[in-house]
Amino acid sequence: MIDLQQQWLNAVPWESVLTINKALCQAQKLEPMNNAKGLDAVRQLWGAASARSMSLKEVLGLCRQCHELGPFAYNNGNTFAAVGRTLIEEWLKSLTPVEAQILRTTVGHYIVGLVGRRELLQVLEHFKSRPMPQAAPAAAPPAQPLPAPLLTQARPQA
Secondary structure: OOOOOEOHHHHOOHHHHHHHHHHHHHHOOOOOOEOHHHHHHHHHHHHHHHOOOEOHHHHHHHHHHHHHHOOEOOOHHHHHHHHHHHHOHHHHHOOOHHHHHHHHHHHHHHHOOOOOHHHHHHHHHHHHOOOOOOOOOOOOOOOOOOOOOOOOOOOOOO
16 A cells, blocks of 8 residues: 555545635634645645655655645645545555554644654554454354243233
8 A cells, every 4th residue: 555656646636625625724713814825836736746656655745745835824734634644544444443543643643744754654564564454253143032921920800
């Protein structure tokens, strides 16, 4: 998964990034605002990258670079972290809930600069070697239902 070369950003066109930011702002009752210089730079960067095949490491690095350019006044980090989590969503489904949360958090923290590249790569490598979770063994068939107990008292005569 982490070395897979693909056009990751086909799944998240630039318009989707704008929509994510707008939704995050609206949820906080904020008017979405942009940094025009940063927005233009990131739009161009995103457009050029969307046509390229990249590894997961590269596309997460791109999300981090976009965050650092600060195109959005509000929820800038949350926007690009959400994009990063979207990119790994299928992989997360193959992990246990705790493992998925570790990976999801690490990716988000890397994109916003709270985790370094070395830590990101360590976590990605750890999960790269994790086998897909095995299906739970089939449960034993349920025991045959017991008949309802019989009333042992005699009914009163009317």
